Amino acid sequence: MSGVPASQELVERVLAVPGAADATGRVVLVTESREAVLRWANSTMTTNGLTRSVDWSVISLVRVGTAGDGGTAVGVVSSSAQVTDPAAVEASVRASEAAARASGPARDAATLPEPGADNGAGWPDPAAETSIGVYGRLAEELAEAFGRGRDAGRVLYGFASHEVSTTWLGTSTGVRRRWSQPTGSVELNAKTADLGRSAWGGRSTADFTDVDLLALDGELATRLSWGARRLELPAERYPTILPPSAVADLLTFMCWNMAGRQAQEGRSAFSAPSGGGTRVGERLTSLPLTLTSDPAGSPGYPGLATAPFLASAHSDDDVSVFDNGAPLGRVDWIADGRVNALAYPRAAAAEFGAGFAAMGENLLLTGGADGTLDDLVAGTERGLLLTCLWYIRMVDPGTLLLTGLTRDGVYLVERGEVVGEVNNFRFNESPLDLLRRASAVGGAERTLPREFKDWFTRTVMPPMLLPDFNMSSVSRAS
């Protein structure tokens, strides 16, 4: 055994290491990633690069105690070091077994999933690739946009990222699953030459073939022109149109706080308001809104598909390493306006009599009307139109009260038209309350959550009208 093993072979080698006497199971995750990035500021390139990395985790299960059911303990050892020494493979197994022994019984212990019908599909295929060449068209359009900007007094900033990660998952129960996940996004930020006005647009994509940067640049030019008339407004509650990007950020944050265990324990905004239990079943809105994550994606929105099995190197309230390889399906977190599901690892699901549900890698809010953002603007007598949100943080987990800022363009709408640009605001709002209070919801579209795009890009969200969005104070930022 010499040289560097392929990822599939690494999985097999780790699984082939004989377990210690107390070992009861093992999971191996290997992920190869390639990422190509472009970054620009002041209409010139700043930092660019191409990186390749590998990340592998060995998860060992050991029996606690010598006899009887003292439970099962688990330890995880991860590395991004290349495996050149066969001894490193055995060392990682021994280290993860030792970590498990140090840990004591795990509350999320469950038997490892068994192979299903799709087992082994695509397993021998190599890691999917990307290169700086993925930006062939984008780089040309960017150079043209820089030129247009120079002519029109517009300065461009932004970032494009294309990451392709291929994961191989193997378990001692015979599961072998492979998934290749492309994740791409581009953000364009245009400012007037005096930096006094700013506009933003973003796109989420699997491969950049569907990105038209010049069209995006055109949209931003229009938005900058709206700022020719500038108004100052005080902080108060306003009728406010949230664009899909803003809705995506707020609902992504909400989903990250939907762990069933916390709700059951009374320390979550999803805990029942008094007594025990959770808010599952509670009606939030009379609008037929459904919030879904689905590994299969959605026929109307290409490029949303995610791994159809769970792969995780850590356990927390909403995920468990014992569930590695478990098939993932569609989850409706909100169904027809009611809270419908919370996230439970399999062990917690059994403990609380709920269904296994894992936070997905995509999120869709559907069930609104057909209207576009422009239609919501056209139907608004007086209100604010936002571009996106920023610096969103939890203020009170009991109500899921979030604070944050409006960013890169707040526009005043009067009698169905944008009539000027206003100052930014700090808001304090709960996404649960937004769902409760939304008075109009439009058609869903593929969008990029501005703030959380580093972690979450595959969202399909509608624009939404709030009759009384809480703008708590004025921000002088432009």
Add this chain to the structure above:
Amino acid sequence: MVADRQIDPEFRALPLARLADAALGRARELRAEHADLRVERILGQMLALRDGAVSSTADRGVLGLAVRVIVDGTWGFAATHELTPEAAAATAERAVQVARTLRAVNSEAVTRADEPVYAEASWVSEYEIDPWTVPTEEKIALLADWSARLLAADGVDHADAACPQVKENKFYADLAGTSTVQQRVRIEPRFTATAVDRGAGRFETMRTLAPPAGRGWEYALGTGWDFDAELAEVPELLAGKMKAPTVEPGRYDLVIDPTNLWLTIHESVGHATEYDRAIGYEAAYAGTSFATPDQLGSLRYGSELMHVTGDRTVPHGLATIGYDDDGVATTEWDLVRDGVLVGYQLDRTFAPRLGLDRSNGCAFADSPQHVPIQRMANVSLRPDPRRDTTLDELIGGVRKGIYVVGDKSWSIDMQRYNFQFTGQRFFAIENGTLAGQLRDVAYQATTTEFWGSLRGLGGPSSWLLSGALNCGKAQPGQIAAVSHGCPPALFEQVSVLNTAAEAGR
């Protein structure tokens, strides 16, 4: 500086010199004007306990190399996890190729400040017990003991305990001849107690005030923080918080404890004095800064009591290191003096733009996969230089106010004007004495008005170094650890919100 022998032999055993020769040699052949190689190993261990049971034991290691070049005035960067001379040379080639590909869309040629050459230099941070020499069982036992003590107390329904630990090794070599090898350790032992009132549908949490620190396992054992004392007092404080009255919104004089003020400094001064932000490099992401370079020497940042420094040298500081990722020897300098903006955080490309002939050493990359950018130094508020004023004296001077302790929620806008912070513990101040806890408190202000309202500073004995392990910046995102020292301080008539009212309750 600590002797070379303390750098882990496993890191020393990597073929560092051969990798440097291969990468830098290839870059020179391809006519790079500048090239540097970084080889990094980062070891991390995360231990987490939930109600006394381990929920996660995870060890991780990162190992790789990165090559950065300047070709024809344009940056190129590439990285790999393969640590062979062949891979290092190939990575240098890819970095040159990236630079050549992007030359056409680069309109500003890169120029850099000079720096002396440091040949074969080394540096190790100050710690007593390398966490990697302590058995995992022992660490878990300590966290389990903390959890048990909390859970045994009245009014505590849940206890979370955790301890992330990091050991970072960096080797840097460049075409000019600098070659450094460094090692540093950081740790954040922490716990949170939670009280739940199911009948009322309410819960409250209270976290330790212990900051993460550039220390070893001795910190968890009590060197630099008294965890035992805090574990003993938290249950009663948590019970007090459950019973506390909700705050009446309005303007209050705030005495802000260092355990809270560090984060306000981080957000409203630390990020605002990053030069890359001030000139727009982060405009599309982290944001810009109201403190623009044209106002250097004239911007009234705060009251005359305000003296803020940047440093990468303070003992146990999370941003402290010997040499930065540009090969610059680290230092300390003024950012705000007598309330006026006088400096920025810089790297070697930014120093000349500000008319300076040397960088102050703020280049940092968080992994071998990422390009170095200008990252935050330890940014700290100096204590009262004339008198060793105590916390009690600051509180004693307030007729009606709030004493704010510990950080919790934070948010600030993209130009670092408007911020909102909450905290772990709030105490009403009435006629110079503490008068019980308050809840639902958030303070909100604009940076220059807030610092302009600074009326009192604690003395040197009250100064505390706090910080964070998880400061985010740049695209692709990078995480950095940074410390902020400050005394408790008095701010007059700051706007306080009631967060329950903000939520419409």
